[in-house]
Amino acid sequence: MKIEAPKIPEDLMERRFTDIFYEEEPEFEMCMVxxxxxxxEALERLRLYKTVIRNCNFTNTDFNRIDLTDVRFENCDLSNANLSNASMNRVEFHNCKLLGSNLTKSFIGNTRFVESILNMVMFSNSKxxxxxxxxxxxxxxxxFDCKLKKVEFLSCNINGASFEETPLKEIxxxxxxxxxxxxxxxxxxGCKVSTxxxxxFASLLGLKIQR
Structure with a gap:
């Protein structure tokens, strides 16, 4: 499956994240943080565009309605962050921690989560x-109640994950x-599974398989 990578220029302005309070609008564009x-903290409707976020800690922070386009997170901690109602397109998370984060009612497209921790993350009612x-x-x-289209779980631990009310056809x-x-x-x-x-799954149905 081909996923569009973030389109980030090489020449980025160095910023501290707290500089966001000095902006007219809560947004960074073409920045390296x-x-x-x-x-x-709480910062609603944050917008990040063509930006790299590296080695940052955002635990317990409220980023409701965050808008991310062409963004890469590297070695960041967003545990217990509120990212509900998010909009993400061409975003990557590398070696990040989103333990217990809230991503409900979000749109997530062209996005990769690589070698990251998303235990107990809530994606409910998201696309x-x-x-x-x-x-x-x-x-x-x-x-719960998600719409999944062209989604892959490659070498992941999905133990105990809940897909209630979510069709897994072609996943x-x-x-x-x-x-x-x-x-x-x-x-x-229609879910793609190994032998x-x-x-x-057959054992969960109570089937007895003869070998």
Whole structure:
């Protein structure tokens, strides 16, 4: 699956994240933000465009209605952050932590999560299109009533994840691992699974497989 990468120029202006308070609008464009602490803050309708965010801490911060276009996060902590009603297009998260973060009612497109921790993240009522989770922890993540289109879970841990009310047709989980999932058999139709996963699902149905 081809995902559009963030379109970020090489010549970026160095900024501290707290500089956002000196802007007329809460937005950064063509910036490089590094080593910033922005914890327990609230900043609604933040807009980041053609920007790299590196080694920053945003734990417990309220970024409701955040708008991200052509953005790359590297080694950042967004645990327990409120990112609900977000709009993301051409965004990458590399080695980031979003433990327990809120991404409900969001649109997430052309986005990669790579070697990141998304345990207990809430995606409920969101639309994900052209999204790849690669080598990412998604234990007990909540995908309740989501619309998933061209979404891949590559070598992820999705144990205990909930896909209630979310159709998994054409969604590939074949390389990921889990002991249990919360999903109805109806919504599992057309999901791409491995042979061993098929056996797991069969056992959940009470089928006895003869070897």
């Amino acid at each position: 590094t080593d910033s602490e922005f914890v327990d 994900l299109e052209k999204v790849t989770f690669n080598d990412t922890l998604l234990e007990r993540a909540d995908f 590939d989980i074949s390389t990921s691992e889990f002991d249990s999932l919360i999903v109805s058999m109806e919504n599992l139709k 061993s996963q098929a056996i797991q």
